[in-house]
């Protein structure tokens with residue numbers, strides 16, 4: 001016994017409520033005619049085809065390769081320099097990147113000037129104190145400090161820092177969680193950047209080619225700015241000497257002046273870059289016996305020294321090796337340091353010549369920095385160095401004429 005599928009074909013042609021199914025005999029089915037059979041046949045076929053199509057569709061979804069996100073390794077640089085190493089771009093190039101969760105960034109350190117890639121703990125109250133650089137016993141906690149292995153992950157909850165790296169060494173950091181993170185160099189206060197880690201569902205604004213181009217452009221701009229500063233410092237020294245020789249109002253000032261480096265800080269959307277000229281300008285100076293030469297640091301942030309004779313052991317910013325003790329180095333009434341050099345074999349060390357750090361509201365005022373050093377030459381002249389940057393060629397010479 002089967003059941004008629006439709007109310008309208010019931011035996012006595014009376015319309016039955018379609019909610020009821022009435023049993024029909026074989027005879028009745030025969031009487032129903034071929035039309036009913038054809039409808040049933042095509043109905044079954046359509047239903048079967050529908051089921052088959054459904055399964056094909058379902059299987060295609062299950063079998064199709066899923067669009068798994070492939071984590072990317074982005075490339076950036078920490079620092080750049082002129083061909084003679086005298087102009088140093090203290091900058092992350094680029095200093096702002098947008099990446100996806102799970103991506104990594106590899107920084108290359110192309111210069112002999114040291115840098116670190118450091119992410120302090122982020123968004124804590126209060127914010128993590130900035131530690132000394134790893135080479136000065138600082139770096140990340142726990143005490144006594146330390147560095148984080150290459151290819152570690154950073155999610156903002158713990159401090160991460162590379163060692164001080166140079167000469168094409170690399171350091172890679174992986175970013176497993178979304179967030180906006182501040183990047184700093186523990187050696188250079190005004191070398192900062194930002195890494196924006198976005199969920200993989202978000203699209204990224206730039207590709208690697210864009211960052212490469214931006215880094216090259218920024219490097220060129222910073223090194224060009226450094227060259228302009230170098231010219232400016234040389235021109236200033238020459239003008240000052242010209243005025244002195246003409247007996248101008250600057251008679252009280254030093255006749256012989258040398259700039260101990262010059263630099264500037266440049267802000268960007270992601271942080272700040274610094275360019276520092278690691279040179280004595282002018283490199284060689286001729287004076288007469290009894291003359292006093294004055295050195296001035298015109299860099300807003302980078303410390304330098306003027307060091308004759310024996311170099312002090314391991315000068316470590318920001319804990320400077322002090323100047324040679326009195327009576328070798330004394331303090332003039334205007335706060336500048338002063339030494340007298342009678343012999344070419346004498347040792348005189350200025351200590352760190354450095355501008356005062358920028359004041360911040362709510363923090364103690366920083367004292368006036370010592371930026372000037374004077375030496376009176378009573379004997380023959382000699383060569384000298386910046387104890388911090390002599391390896392970059394920051395060396396000078398004083399030639400004393402009788």
Ligand SMILES: [Cu+2]
Nearest residue numbers: 304386388389
């Ligand atoms: Cu220096």
